[in-house]
Amino acid sequence: MEKETESEAETHIDIKPPPPPIFADVKPLKNHPTQEHPPILLSFFSSGSSRRRRRRGDTWVVSVFVILHAVAFAATMFVNDCWHNSNEDCAVSALGRFSFQHFSENPLLGPSDSTLDEVGALRRKFLTENHQTWRLFAFPCLHAGLIHLIINLGSVVFIGIHLEMEFGPFRVGIIYVLSAFAGTLVAALFVQNRPVVGSSGPLYGLIGAAISELIWNWRMYTDKFAALGSLFVVFTINLVLGFLPYVNNFASIGGFIAGILLGSVLLFSHQISQVPQNKGALFEYSVKSSIKSKLRQKIHWSALRSVTLILFCLLFAGCLVAFLRGIDMNKYCNWCQYVDCVPTEGWRCDDRVTSCEAMVSNAELTLTCMSNGNFRVFPFTNVSDARMNDLCNVIC
Structure with missing residues (x-):
């Protein structure tokens, strides 16, 4: 009987599983070094990335600017009226009133000098002698010819659509407009007594903003060198175009600098990742340390953006004051004229009066x-x- 009782007692013993580890209920930190997740890399010019993207219908700012420029050029050619004013001696005469001046007069398939003067091109005497400040607003809307129009607007669409889909119309519109005025002020300081137009200023503002955004968010992209190469090609093509008559490269330079500064302020998308809450006491120090690091990083980037904004304001204000005081930078820089022009048999770069x-x-x-x-x-x-x-x- 005693043996049976002992065996029966042994059969009723409950074998409990071993206790769980002390930290079994503690979830690993998302940003902990041992659990670090690889960052999501994106394509710079891709419209299908996982970042926030607008619908194509929301990219209306670039479309509006393109339409305004096209209308302005059509109005310029309407005023030019080569068929009547040049006694039918025109290039592409089949266009009638909208036909172009000959290549010897305008190698970009555009209007004459007098037409550009009439619609708002810049000359030094218009600003200093006639005080026609309204030209500062017409200047960034004008194109020197059909070739200039196609290359310029094609570049605006290529870069502007990407920026607007990525950052929205409001910020891109601000960059475009402010770069246009900054480029106009710089051009007004170097302009001579030959008609020039400055529609490349806002384009270079977009190029500068795109480069600034790419550099600030360098680690987010997989094709950054290819993107830089594409931007460099657009930059170079339009810069070479600026050495031809009527296209002002100083507006491009001013717009480019403004675009870099404004892009640093408006297009910087560095975000502080949120640290998940954790109840593990041993991880409390790591969480607090990570939060402090993120806050320091946020303060650092905010300070840099503030400095960049101050630099843009100083650049804009300095150019505005210099323009209002009638300063002519050509008196202090004899070689600066070659930034905007390459002398050939067809045209010269020096300021001269013809009779x-x-x-x-x-x-x-x-x-x-x-x-x-x-x-x-x-x-x-x-x-x-x-x-x-x-x-x-x-x-x-």
Whole structure:
């Protein structure tokens, strides 16, 4: 009986599982070094990344600017009216009133000097003698010709759509407008007495902002060098275009600097990752240390953005004050004219006054340049004084 009782007692013994580890209920920290997750890398120009993206219908700011520029160019060519003002001696004459001046006069397939003056191009005398400050607002809206229009607006669409889909229309619109005015002020300090337009200023503002955003968020992208290469190609093409007549490179330089500074302020997307709450007492110190590190990092980036904003304000205010005081930077920098122009047989970069002697005989007009003796015979006589000055500039 005793043996049976002992065996029966042994069969009723409950074997409990071993106790769980002390820290079994503690979830590992998300940002703990041993549990660190690899960052999500994105493609810079991809529209399908996992970051916040707008619908294509929301990218309306760039579309509005493109339409305004196209309308402004159409209005410029309407005013130019080569078919009538140049006695049908035009390039692509099939366009009639909207046909272009010959390549010898405008190599970018655009209007004449006098037309650009009429619609709002910059000249030094317009600002210093006539005080036509309204030209500062028309200047960034004008294009020198059809070639300039296509390359410029194509670049704006390529870069602007990406920035607007990524950061929204409000910030991109601010960068575009402020870069345009900053570029205009810089151009006004270097402009000479030949007509120039500055629609490349806001474009270079977008290029500068895109480069700034790429550098600030360098670790987020997989194709950063390819993106830099694409931006460099756009930068170079438009810069080379600026050496041709009528396109102002100083507006591009001013817009580019403004874009870099504004991009650092408005497009910097560094975000402080949230540290998950944890009840593990032994991890409390790590959580607090991580929070302090994130806060210090946030204060650091905020300080840098504040400094960048101050630099932009100083640049803008300094250029504005210099313009209001009528400062001509060409007096202090003789070589600066070559930043905006490359002298060729077709045009010169130095500031000069041209004059021609006109002779009418047998329904023909003969213009002779007084400075170099060049002359040309035209099969018409009924031209305006402004148009005669255009022809004189071509001959001289």
